[in-house]
Amino acid sequence: MIATLKLSARNLMRYQRxxxxxxxxxxxxxxxxxxxxSAAGSFKNxxxxxxxxxxxxxxxxxxxxxxxxxxNLPLNLNIGAxxxxxxxxxxxxxxxxxxxxxxxxxxxxxxxYTETTSIRLNGVDPQAEEAAAPGLRTRIIDGDKTGPLVxxxxxxxxxxxxxGLKVKVGDTVVLVATNRDGSVNGKNFTVRxxxxxxxxxxxxxxxxxxxxxxxxxxxxxPEAMEVAIRLHDMGALPKVEASLxxxxxxxxxxxxxxxxxxxxxxxxxxFANIAGMIDLMTLFIRVMLVAIVLVSVMNVMLMAVxxxxxxxxxxxxxxxxxxxxxxxxxGEGLLLGLIGAAVGVGLSLGVVALLNVxxxxxxFGRQIITLQPTLSLQEIATVALLVVGxxxxxxxxxxxxxxxxxxxQALRHV
Amino acid sequence: MSLIEASSISRIYRTGDVEVAALRDVSLSIDARxxxxxxxxxxxxxxxxxxxxxxxxxxxxxSLTVMGADVAKLDRSAAAAFRGExxxxxxxxxxxxxxxxxxxxxxxxxxxxxxxxxxxRRAQVMKMLAAVGMADQAHKRPDELSGGQxxxxxxxxxxxxxxxxxxxxxxxxxxxxxxxxxxxALMKQMRDEFGTTFxxxxxxxxxxxxxxxxxxLEDGRLVxxxxxx
Numbered sequence: 001m002i003a004t005l006k007l008s009a010r011n012l013m014r015y016q017r018x019x020x021x022x023x024x025x026x027x028x029x030x031x032x033x034x035x036x037x038s039a040a041g042s043f044k045n046x047x048x049x050x051x052x053x054x055x056x057x058x059x060x061x062x063x064x065x066x067x068x069x070x071x072n073l074p075l076n077l078n079i080g081a082x083x084x085x086x087x088x089x090x091x092x093x094x095x096x097x098x099x100x101x102x103x104x105x106x107x108x109x110x111x112x113y114t115e116t117t118s119i120r121l122n123g124v125d126p127q128a129e130e131a132a133a134p135g136l137r138t139r140i141i142d143g144d145k146t147g148p149l150v151x152x153x154x155x156x157x158x159x160x161x162x163x164g165l166k167v168k169v170g171d172t173v174v175l176v177a178t179n180r181d182g183s184v185n186g187k188n189f190t191v192r193x194x195x196x197x198x199x200x201x202x203x204x205x206x207x208x209x210x211x212x213x214x215x216x217x218x219x220x221x222p223e224a225m226e227v228a229i230r231l232h233d234m235g236a237l238p239k240v241e242a243s244l245x246x247x248x249x250x251x252x253x254x255x256x257x258x259x260x261x262x263x264x265x266x267x268x269x270x271f272a273n274i275a276g277m278i279d280l281m282t283l284f285i286r287v288m289l290v291a292i293v294l295v296s297v298m299n300v301m302l303m304a305v306x307x308x309x310x311x312x313x314x315x316x317x318x319x320x321x322x323x324x325x326x327x328x329x330x331g332e333g334l335l336l337g338l339i340g341a342a343v344g345v346g347l348s349l350g351v352v353a354l355l356n357v358x359x360x361x362x363x364f365g366r367q368i369i370t371l372q373p374t375l376s377l378q379e380i381a382t383v384a385l386l387v388v389g390x391x392x393x394x395x396x397x398x399x400x401x402x403x404x405x406x407x408x409q410a411l412r413h414v
Numbered sequence: 415m416s417l418i419e420a421s422s423i424s425r426i427y428r429t430g431d432v433e434v435a436a437l438r439d440v441s442l443s444i445d446a447r448x449x450x451x452x453x454x455x456x457x458x459x460x461x462x463x464x465x466x467x468x469x470x471x472x473x474x475x476x477s478l479t480v481m482g483a484d485v486a487k488l489d490r491s492a493a494a495a496f497r498g499e500x501x502x503x504x505x506x507x508x509x510x511x512x513x514x515x516x517x518x519x520x521x522x523x524x525x526x527x528x529x530x531x532x533x534x535r536r537a538q539v540m541k542m543l544a545a546v547g548m549a550d551q552a553h554k555r556p557d558e559l560s561g562g563q564x565x566x567x568x569x570x571x572x573x574x575x576x577x578x579x580x581x582x583x584x585x586x587x588x589x590x591x592x593x594x595x596x597x598x599a600l601m602k603q604m605r606d607e608f609g610t611t612f613x614x615x616x617x618x619x620x621x622x623x624x625x626x627x628x629x630x631l632e633d634g635r636l637v638x639x640x641x642x643x
Contacts, residue, residue: 319499
């Protein structure tokens, strides 16, 4: 085996320029692939992290039909107090769940006493919300970043409204909301902070204390429109989602029908489609890499066989077994793949390290995204194995041809 | 028992409806330790006969046994194994592997065909290179050697695995007269030293004279055989 590989290496060195060109082409393919994967992966992780950590959580529980009409923030599709207690019990029993936040979602009129606009609000328990959406605090761009997220009488407002209505931290504003029965209620608040707007649903919502939300809506019992859930491990999302769905399925109404629905962040955020597109593009680039390796290695190996027909005849004549001749040429393909993959992986790791020292920033909507690309061992191994595997596959046909060559015909070749 | 026993062998090549008889009804017998030449003009069937004896081809009809093995019954892999085990080859154009040194070319059959252990291999290669007078050129690549030196290395490669039979197809055709005689003398010396049977083909009457027995071929037929020594 080692002897065969040594001879394969010598053969590759016969035409050094051709060998390095081919290995270079494979290297470029590997670098392009790995850099795309790391940059796109970084973008995906930043966005998903932002969406799940500062807004949606990983999973959400609603009353059936709520999500379909979420734009109207309906007040008649609440999870009632008794049902909410049963939901909390089920969630507490699920080991994959790290935290949950019960939210009262409402629409209201926001006024600075001279101008008025509409606002979407989340009534939350600050501690529970912080546990379920730990990134929310990082979105406070104006105001004290320490202390309780939002105390009774305080309001966190989106920057769009702060700018539009020229409202500053510490200003007094008034919220007017209509409750389920159609009666109107108003309450004064102090602006505790301004939130950076982020992409996705809830990215322009304000926050107030859950007691204030109940007071505004004249809600006697602790009801909820939404329960946001954070998992210990996001990788376990499908497993926990399935387990929780079967738990919630048991919570039925008087007719014995399930009253709740469970959604993952993917079902709630349009960014899931962008993430899907990124995955699809990664697949396309992978296919291109496969094509580059297949075409370049097969071309070189076909040339190598054609140029060395008489030599193949000699080796066959002196008794070299066909499988060994096959091994010689497959060995050349394998080495080309190994060189391309090794140099490509090394260069990619270097560029990724450089990008972490000098991070790339680019605007996405109203945000500035900072890329911090990383390469996982799994991704490196996948690409390296793919390249080496394709190089071996590409050399198989020429190698098979060489091993099946008639020695007499081969020896006569000019 | 003879080393090579051919009985009425023919080799006919078919291209479409056209049949070309490269060898017709040839019978011969060659014993161990003989130094034999197949002679004749181009197209007479010398190379075809050598190919058949070398298990590189199958006769269309007749029976051919080499060291007791029926050549017609050897498939591709079995024929390769048989050649590696029992035969050595010397070619007109030397056919050394250009990326290997003289040492490595001679080592090749032991390493890639016979899987000899390194120590035994090294001793055998050096013994053969010394025997053909090329020990001091062992590190050189084929493109650094003269034609005669290349053929010496080729002879060493053919003999290194201690085959019973070495087949040489026009081994002197690409050499000048003096070198050609030296190579033939070397082959004879190797026969004397190692007891190997040598069968070579030539169309050069002067080289032919070095053979102890000659088989003259014309148009694929064996027309004459002569014991010279």
